[in-house]
Amino acid sequence: MRKSILQPFPFIFNRINISQSTRFCKSTTGSHSLRPTPSHKSCMLNLWGIFTRNFSTRNISGRLFYRKRPKMIPRYKPKNRRSCWLEGCPQKKGVVVSVGVVTPRKPNSGKRKIARVRLSTGRTVTCHIPGQDHNLHTHSVVLVRGGRCQDVSGCHYKVIRGKYDLLPVKNRMSSRSKYGTKLSDAVRERKNIRKIDMHITSNLDREIFNTLQLPNWIQLDGTYKQEPVGPDEHVPFDVFSFNSRWRSIVHYKKQQQGE
Structure with missing residues (x-):
């Protein structure tokens, strides 16, 4: 009976040389300590028959560690962490x-218009409203x-x-495309006239x-041009590509005729 009871634990009666199966870790001060190394851990597990399970300690640090862990980690992690909540999309x-107004950091002192926006992904971010005035x-x-x-x-x-x-911003002239301002008809016509007179x-x-x-x-x-261009008239508008193309063709033909 005694033999049957002690048979599952034969290591109790075996003399184990712990000094050979245990490794000592040398500390920075030169003394030895019994900090468990992998071989020491395996020896103690074999000796006492204790089974452990590894787990992550990334979220266990300091007081209230359960509140410090982020609630949601974005699936997309670009290099620019500040715009990561767009998840790789341009907009x-x-x-x-x-909607509110905040004061900027020093040395600036103006007011900055901001808005808290809930994106389609469910994340709420702080956005700056550029330009003067808004209707948000x-x-x-x-x-x-x-x-x-x-x-x-x-x-x-x-x-x-x-x-x-x-x-968009009203009456914006410089950098108007950044503020959604369309070009007026008068300015567009004036620019077209300038393009014609540039050449x-x-x-020839x-x-x-x-x-x-x-x-x-x-x-x-939509009609075909019947009359040729007079001595004081301008060539039609695509004269830029026309000159660069046909001058090279005429020059090439003259070279062939000269040969």
């Missing part, structure tokens, strides 16, 4: 939660892009002017146009 659609309020739909405000803490996104419920038409341009392009030239109203 994200969102709904305004609140709660429940407004906006389009959010990446880009931080240099003097506002925690503001790493901007809303796009002229998209959805956010109106000086020579007699008129001669090449009358000989090569005139039979197939279609005007803006």
